[in-house]
Amino acid sequence: MTNSFRTLDDVDVKGKRVLVRVDLNVPMDSGKVTDATRLERIAPTITEISDKGGKVILLAHFGRPKGRDVKDSLKPVAEALTHVIKKPVAFVDDCIGEAATKAVTALKDGDILCLENTRFHPGEEKNDPAFVAELAKLGDIWVNDAFSAAHRAHASTEGLGHKLPAYAGRTMQAELDALGKALDAPTKPVIAIVGGAKVSSKIDLLENLVTKVDALVIGGGMANTFLHAQGVKVGKSLCEKDLAPTALRIIDKAEASGCAIILPVDAVVAFHFAANTPSHAYGLDAIPDEGMILDVGPQSIERINAAIDDAATLVWNGPVGAFEMTPFDRGTVAGAKHAAARTKAKKLISVAGGGDTVAALNHAGVADDFSYISTAGGAFLEWMEGKPLPGVEVLKK
Numbered sequence: 001m002t003n004s005f006r007t008l009d010d011v012d013v014k015g016k017r018v019l020v021r022v023d024l025n026v027p028m029d030s031g032k033v034t035d036a037t038r039l040e041r042i043a044p045t046i047t048e049i050s051d052k053g054g055k056v057i058l059l060a061h062f063g064r065p066k067g068r069d070v071k072d073s074l075k076p077v078a079e080a081l082t083h084v085i086k087k088p089v090a091f092v093d094d095c096i097g098e099a100a101t102k103a104v105t106a107l108k109d110g111d112i113l114c115l116e117n118t119r120f121h122p123g124e125e126k127n128d129p130a131f132v133a134e135l136a137k138l139g140d141i142w143v144n145d146a147f148s149a150a151h152r153a154h155a156s157t158e159g160l161g162h163k164l165p166a167y168a169g170r171t172m173q174a175e176l177d178a179l180g181k182a183l184d185a186p187t188k189p190v191i192a193i194v195g196g197a198k199v200s201s202k203i204d205l206l207e208n209l210v211t212k213v214d215a216l217v218i219g220g221g222m223a224n225t226f227l228h229a230q231g232v233k234v235g236k237s238l239c240e241k242d243l244a245p246t247a248l249r250i251i252d253k254a255e256a257s258g259c260a261i262i263l264p265v266d267a268v269v270a271f272h273f274a275a276n277t278p279s280h281a282y283g284l285d286a287i288p289d290e291g292m293i294l295d296v297g298p299q300s301i302e303r304i305n306a307a308i309d310d311a312a313t314l315v316w317n318g319p320v321g322a323f324e325m326t327p328f329d330r331g332t333v334a335g336a337k338h339a340a341a342r343t344k345a346k347k348l349i350s351v352a353g354g355g356d357t358v359a360a361l362n363h364a365g366v367a368d369d370f371s372y373i374s375t376a377g378g379a380f381l382e383w384m385e386g387k388p389l390p391g392v393e394v395l396k397k
């Protein structure tokens with residue numbers, strides 16, 4: 001996939017003003033960055049451009065401000081970035097206009113400047129051509145390194161790509177390469193594991209996956225809707241009964257596409273939605289009326305692991321149980337550990353993403369053993385849905 005879009009290998013950045021769209025949407029508490037993972041991810045792109053003598057001008061949004069709001073300023077994030085990349089990061093409190101122009105003009109080759117939150121201007125989310133033009137005045141080229149924002153056609157994530165020569169940053173490049181190997185041109189057979197709370201949030205995703213993968217494991221609360229649709233009594237489990245026809249349609253589509261659907265064959269059931277509440281594994285014909293399915297059962301875990309063994313590529317989104325509460329993390333942890341071991345043994349290419357999934361894999365202690373973990377939430381899901389991402393489309397040759 002690398003050949004299909006422009007990267008930093010296709011441009012000499014020396015002396016150029018490089019507008020770099022990054023993801024600075026880090027978790028903060030009382031003005032301090034509490035998790036610098038996203039900053040660490042963009043560090044290679046910034047360092048490379050700076051080391052090659054480009055003038056790095058960082059563009060990013062933070063939060064969802066309605067106009068200028070000091071609590072969503074990128075100033076403390078720029079400070080935190082200084083510590084991560086171990087180079088000074090200057091900051092200016094606007095992303096267009098006189099102050100920004102002055103700060104950019106003052107840059108020497110290799111300097112790094114962070115502009116204030118692009119969303120302080122309504123033109124950002126509207127992708128307003130006048131705002132795009134103001135941003136474009138500040139740069140000679142545009143580098144997009146924010147895959148996590150690529151599902152939005154905003155001024156700094158997409159609009160600039162039509163005004164300036166556009167390139168993928170190294171983080172974007174790595175993400176596109178990894179995702180390309182997982183679904184666009186994967187080593188077959190491909191298995192997907194999809195879990196999470198509800199079918200309703202993942203209909204498009206499931207409909208797309210059944211046409212692309214050889215086997216689809218459905219777990220988590222959403223599996224209950226599928227089981228219900230097939231006549232299984234799921235008691236008081238989370239279940240979107242009105243979506244039974246949708247579940248059946250997805251099963252039919254899978255069959256027509258030659259995709260095996262792997263549903264739980266047993267379930268761990270409790271009577272309260274709470275950690276460490278008493279629970280037992282039941283066969284699907286014996287789910288108690290008052291019970292709640294909170295995890296896949298031991299036989300389902302065996303089944304999932306066997307399916308992982310049959311696969312060369314795995315794409316995973318969503319926990320297969322209520323993993324935040326012990327012992328209902330067992331199915332998710334077992335599957336994650338098994339996939340990690342297969343990956344380490346070089347038998348499996350494993351790609352996972354989406355907010356809760358990353359948390360679940362961290363909880364299982366295997367995040368580093370997967371081939372690739374995407375920290376993008378919405379963009380990862382839209383990619384799994386097979387939708388074109390505007391911020392990626394604009395990088396294509």
Ligand code: AMP
Pocket residue numbers: 195196197198201219220221222238293294295317318319320321322323324356357
């Ligand atoms: P999602 O954001 O759609 O990926 O959903 C993730 C959430 O689904 C997590 O908070 C899990 O606790 C929850 N979940 C997974 N399995 C179940 C289940 N069987 N019953 C209720 N919630 C579940």
